[in-house]
Amino acid sequence: MRILIPALLCAAVFASPAAAQLSAPEQAIVASVEADYETDVALLERITLINSGSHNHAGVKAVAEALVPEFEALGFTTEWIDQSAAGRAGHLFARHEGAPGSTKMLLIGHLDTVFEPDSPFTGFVREGDTAVGPGILDDKGGVVVILSALRAMKAAGTLDDANIVVALTGDEEDAGDPLEVARRDLIEAGQWADVAIGFEALSILDGKDTGVVARRSSGSWTLTTSARSGHSSGIFAEGVGYGAIYEMARILDAFRRELPEENLTYNVGFMAGGTPAEIGEDGLSATTTGKTNIIPSTAVARGDLRALTQEQNERTAAKMRAIVAEHLPGTEAEIAIEFRYPPMAPTAGNDALLGRLNAINADLGLEVMAPYPPSRRGAADISFVAPYVDGLAGMGPSGSGSHAAGESIDLRSMVRQAQRAAILMSRLAKVSSSE
Known part of the structure; x- marks a missing residue:
C-alpha cells in the first residue's frame, strides 16, 4: 500500500x-x-x-x-x-x-x-x-x-x-x-x-x-567466449577464426559504443583470456595460461550493471545479449546476467x-x-x-x-x-x- x-x-x-x-x-x-x-x-x-x-x-x-x-x-x-x-x-x-x-x-x-x-x-x-x-x-x-x-x-x-x-x-x-x-x-x-x-x-x-x-539497481554479468585453438600463424584464416580474446574485445568494445544512456553504467570488473581461462569458484577472480604462439581458446569477464528503472535494466540486457550473439568467425560467446538489487x-x-x-x-x-x-x-x-x-x-x-x-x-x-x-x-x- x-x-x-x-x-x-x-x-x-x-x-x-x-x-x-x-x-x-x-x-x-x-x-x-x-x-x-x-x-x-x-x-x-x-x-x-x-x-x-x-x-x-x-x-x-x-x-x-x-x-x-x-x-x-x-x-x-x-x-x-x-x-x-x-x-x-x-x-x-x-x-x-x-x-x-x-x-x-x-x-x-x-x-x-x-x-x-x-x-x-x-x-x-x-x-x-x-x-x-x-x-x-x-x-x-x-x-x-x-x-x-x-x-x-x-x-x-x-x-x-x-x-x-x-x-x-x-x-x-x-x-x-x-x-x-x-x-x-x-x-x-x-x-x-x-x-x-x-x-x-x-x-x-x-x-x-x-x-x-x-x-540505481545493482546487477552483474558474466561473459564467456570460446574459439578454435591452434597455431597462431593461422589466426584470422578461414576455418580457423579470430580466437576467444578478439571475440571478447569485440563484445566489450561494442558495449562501450552502443549501450550508453543516461543513468546507466556497465563496468568490466576483471577479465582473463588464454588456453584455457576460467573464473574462480568465488566469482571474484580468474586464472589463465597461454603462449604467444597459440590461439586462445577461452576468455572470461565479469562486470556490473546499474540502471534507474527495471525497464532500463531489461532493455539494456536485451541489447547486451544481441551484441554477444554476433560472433566473429570461428568463435562462440554467451552471457549470463543476474539482477541482484532492484532500482x-x-x-x-x-x-x-x-x-x-x-x-x-x-x-x-x-x-x-x-x-x-x-x-x-x-x-x-x-x-x-x-x-x-x-x-x-x-x-x-x-x-x-x-x-x-x-x-x-x-x-x-x-x-x-x-x-x-x-x-x-x-x-x-x-x-x-x-x-
Whole structure:
C-alpha cells in the first residue's frame, strides 16, 4: 500500500519558504536529540568496536544483541530472523504497534560492514565531532540515528501512536543466496508499510544536504567466449577464426559504443583470456595460461550493471545479449546476467516525501534539500521495497570514505538527521493511510 501524499506538496514546499512553526512536542524532540548527543556517540562507539563483516556471523549477531535492549526500552518487540538458509547470520527486526489506521512506517538500516575480521582497519578514534572506524558511517551511524530519533519521539510522546517496523539486515553489503530467502522478510515488511525510510549515509552535494528519492539497481554479468585453438600463424584464416580474446574485445568494445544512456553504467570488473581461462569458484577472480604462439581458446569477464528503472535494466540486457550473439568467425560467446538489487525508481510519492521533509527543514531553519542525482548513489536495501511503497533514503549521517580504511563520520550530522527523522515520523504518524 502507498500512502497518498499529494504530489503537489513537494512543489509547494520548494516554491515557498513559509511553513508552520514546530509544535511543542516537536520542540521537545529537537531538545531531546541534542541532550542525548553524547549517549548516541557512546552507543556508536560500542557497536563500531564489534566487528560485523557480512561473513562474520557471530559479530553480526553480537551487534544485534547490543541493540535489542535499546529497542525494547522504547517499547518495541524484537525478533532475530535467522538466515543460515541463505548463508548469512540473520536480521534484527523491531516492531512498535501504534494507533490503528495511522501511517505504517518501515525504517531500514543494516548491521553488517564490508570489514571482515582479518581487516587491519579496526577501532574507534574520536577527534572532537569527527570519528573514524570500520562501518562507522555505513551503516552503524545510520542505526544510531534511528534509535536517537525513536528515543526523542518517546520522550516527546509522539511514539505512542506510531506504527513502525525497524528492519536491520545482517547482509546488506553482501546479500545472502538465494536472494528470495535473504530479502523475504524485508519485502513482506515493505508490502505492509505505507512509507519506507532508509538510513544509509546522507548525501552531500556542493556542501549541502540532499534527499535521496531514487537509487540505481545493482546487477552483474558474466561473459564467456570460446574459439578454435591452434597455431597462431593461422589466426584470422578461414576455418580457423579470430580466437576467444578478439571475440571478447569485440563484445566489450561494442558495449562501450552502443549501450550508453543516461543513468546507466556497465563496468568490466576483471577479465582473463588464454588456453584455457576460467573464473574462480568465488566469482571474484580468474586464472589463465597461454603462449604467444597459440590461439586462445577461452576468455572470461565479469562486470556490473546499474540502471534507474527495471525497464532500463531489461532493455539494456536485451541489447547486451544481441551484441554477444554476433560472433566473429570461428568463435562462440554467451552471457549470463543476474539482477541482484532492484532500482528505487523515482516516483511522485517519493518526491512528496522529500517535500514533507523540506517543510520540516523550513521549520528547523535548515536549507532546502534538493534531490540527489541517482547516478551517484549505489544500490541499497530500500530498493527491494520500492515497488510497494513510497520511500526516502539517505537519512543516515554524513561522512566520508565508506568501504575504505579511514571511514569517518561527522558526529554532529547524527543530530540534525535524527531531528529531521523524528519530526517526519511524528507528523506521518498522524496521517491515516486511508487519506
